[in-house]
Structure formats: structure tokens, C-alpha cells
Amino acid sequence: MATVRLTYFDGRGLGEIVRFILAACGIEFTETLLQERQEYEKLLEDGKLEFYQVPLLEIDGLELVQTGAIVRYVARKGGLYGHSNAEQSKIDMFYEGTRDFFDSFHLMVFQDPKEVLAKAKAKGLPRYLPVFDQALKKNGTGFLVGDSMSLADVSLIELLLIVTEYFGEETLSDYPSLKAFKSMMVSQERIAAFLKGPQRKGANTDAYVATCRTVLKLDI
Ligand SMILES: N[C@@H](CCC(=O)N[C@@H](CS)C(=O)NCC(=O)O)C(=O)O
Missing domain, CATH: 3.40.30.10 (Glutaredoxin)
Known part of the structure; x- marks a missing residue:
């Protein structure tokens, strides 16, 4: 190639x-x-x-x-973009949701990092983490959409790694599905190697x- x-x-x-x-x-x-x-x-x-x-x-x-x-x-x-129009739209929904929260961290390049992190902690965590936790629980396969890894999951793991890096693993304590998701994703062979x-x-x-x-x- x-x-x-x-x-x-x-x-x-x-x-x-x-x-x-x-x-x-x-x-x-x-x-x-x-x-x-x-x-x-x-x-x-x-x-x-x-x-x-x-x-x-x-x-x-x-x-x-x-x-x-x-x-x-x-x-x-x-092959990480679902199997139907409906799945692709759900993947898009979760992808966009992760990016909305991710963007607040990206702002650190342009704004005072301390203020950016304080806002992400106070507003972003309680707003977004429950949504992703519930979505994983509801889908019940370990992945956000369908029964295999998709762009949505890859985007969420990038976000969770940032969140736990800045705010600690305990941030996920109240979110069992997110916690399990994080361990599962970081041990996927390709993700682990990356x-x-x-x-x-x-x-x-x-x-x-x-x-x-x-x-x-x-x-x-
Ligand atoms: N919507 C674009 C935004 C890309 C973007 O803002 N890139 C920045 C670097 S992080 C850039 O190249 N800025 C130069 C400019 O906007 O003139 C995307 O998602 O790729």
C-alpha cells in the first residue's frame, strides 16, 4: 500500500x-x-x-x-463504521458527543489551561460521563454501537484517557460501564500497541x- x-x-x-x-x-x-x-x-x-x-x-x-x-x-x-445507515448515524452521534467534550480540552492550546480544566471538571464531567456510561449499559455489548468496535468507541477511549490523565482514575468510580469499557479498550491488541x-x-x-x-x- x-x-x-x-x-x-x-x-x-x-x-x-x-x-x-x-x-x-x-x-x-x-x-x-x-x-x-x-x-x-x-x-x-x-x-x-x-x-x-x-x-x-x-x-x-x-x-x-x-x-x-x-x-x-x-x-x-x-470496517469500524457500522453495518447500516442507522448504526452509522448512532456512531456519528456518539462521535460528535465525544468531540464536544474533547474540544474543551483542546482549548488548552489557546486559553489558560487551569481555567479550561476547572470548567471541564465542573461542567463537562457531570454532563457527559453519565451519558456515555448509560449508553454502554443500554447497548450491553461492551461497545457503544452494535456488537463490535467502531469509531464511536475509539473516540470515547481517547476522551477517557484524557479525562483520567487529568482528573485521576477515580473520576470513573461512579461509572462502572465506563470503567469496564476503558479496561477493555486499552487491552485491544491494536490500541494497546499504539x-x-x-x-x-x-x-x-x-x-x-x-x-x-x-x-x-x-x-x-
Ligand atoms: N474543523 C477543522 C479545524 C482544524 C483546525 O482548526 N486546525 C488548526 C490546527 S489545530 C489549524 O490548522 N488552524 C489554522 C487556521 O485555522 O488558520 C478540523 O476539524 O479539522
């Missing part, structure tokens, strides 16, 4: 869900990790960034941008934030 290439930064951000879904689908990929403004300008000049934004995934001769479009393409290709491997990125560092700001010329 021709090389699959993800272009993003050397950090999680919007790129990490792309890495997760590629890994979950067993699709090997290489990465261009942007460091300099010139690299980003070259992508713009080459017309690779339809909306002048990253992540960019080059796959099967396509230059895909927009995270949602990217992960759906990969999930469809890898989490241990070099393509899994660490939590935001000052250097990562500074690089994003320089490359994207952010002055907010």
Missing part, C-alpha cells in the same frame, strides 16, 4: 484521534510533524490544505482535511503550544 501520511504537530490536538483510528484499523502511517512556519506555507502553496488547516491525511491518492471527514474515511476503510508505541503523543507541553502558535501565526 502507498504511504499513508498524517501532517500535524508533535502533540495530540486534533491529530490524535486520526492516529487512534488509523491504529485501530491496523493502517500503518508516517507523520510530518510541523515545526516551522515555512513547512505550513509550503503545504498552502501546494494547495494541499483545502481549508488552510491541519490535520491533513494523505491516503489512497487523496488529500483529506477536516478531522471528522478524515476519521470517517479511515473508519469506513477499516498506546505503547512512538506515534502516541504526550500531553500538551509549553513547547508544543509554542510551536503551534509559531507555525499557525496565532496571536491570540
Whole structure:
């Protein structure tokens, strides 16, 4: 297979869900990790960034941008996008729900991280965790939709890993289905290998934030 290439930064951000879904689908990929403004300008000049934004995934001769479009393409290709229109819509629903909560963490690149985390803890946890816990309980297969792993589950595990990293494992104490889901997902062979491997990125560092700001010329 021709090389699959993800272009993003050397950090999680919007790129990490792309890495997760590629890994979950067993699709090997290489990465261009942007460091300099010139690299980003070259992508713009080459017309690779339809909306002048990253992540960019080059796959099967396509230059895909927009995270949602990217992960759906990969999930469809890898068989992690349900078996019917109804299942796909449910997967979309849970995917969008996880992203709504995830976005509050992504804001840490642009806003005071302490304030962002305090808000996520006070408002995000009680709002979203019960929904996902109940959904898992109701579906009863261990997965959010149907009886096998889908994009929805991959998106939820990325979120739960962030939540427990920032707020501790005890955050899941009142949510038995989420707790069981987390242990099940992190021991899935491909996910486990990705989490241990070099393509899994660490939590935001000052250097990562500074690089994003320089490359994207952010002055907010
Ligand atoms: N809706 C887009 C948003 C992508 C996005 O905001 N990317 C940021 C980096 S995290 C970017 O490239 N910003 C540059 C810009 O908007 O000019 C997606 O989901 O991929």
C-alpha cells in the first residue's frame, strides 16, 4: 500500500484521534510533524490544505482535511463504521458527543489551561460521563454501537484517557460501564500497541503550544 501520511504537530490536538483510528484499523502511517512556519506555507502553496488547516491525511491518492471527514474515511476503510445507515448515524452521534467534550480540552492550546480544566471538571464531567456510561449499559455489548468496535468507541477511549490523565482514575468510580469499557479498550491488541508505541503523543507541553502558535501565526 502507498504511504499513508498524517501532517500535524508533535502533540495530540486534533491529530490524535486520526492516529487512534488509523491504529485501530491496523493502517500503518508516517507523520510530518510541523515545526516551522515555512513547512505550513509550503503545504498552502501546494494547495494541499483545502481549508488552510491541519490535520491533513494523505491516503489512497487523496488529500483529506477536516478531522471528522478524515476519521470517517479511515473508519469506513477499516470496517469500524457500522453495518447500516442507522448504526452509522448512532456512531456519528456518539462521535460528535465525544468531540464536544474533547474540544474543551483542546482549548488548552489557546486559553489558560487551569481555567479550561476547572470548567471541564465542573461542567463537562457531570454532563457527559453519565451519558456515555448509560449508553454502554443500554447497548450491553461492551461497545457503544452494535456488537463490535467502531469509531464511536475509539473516540470515547481517547476522551477517557484524557479525562483520567487529568482528573485521576477515580473520576470513573461512579461509572462502572465506563470503567469496564476503558479496561477493555486499552487491552485491544491494536490500541494497546499504539498506546505503547512512538506515534502516541504526550500531553500538551509549553513547547508544543509554542510551536503551534509559531507555525499557525496565532496571536491570540
Ligand atoms: N474543523 C477543522 C479545524 C482544524 C483546525 O482548526 N486546525 C488548526 C490546527 S489545530 C489549524 O490548522 N488552524 C489554522 C487556521 O485555522 O488558520 C478540523 O476539524 O479539522
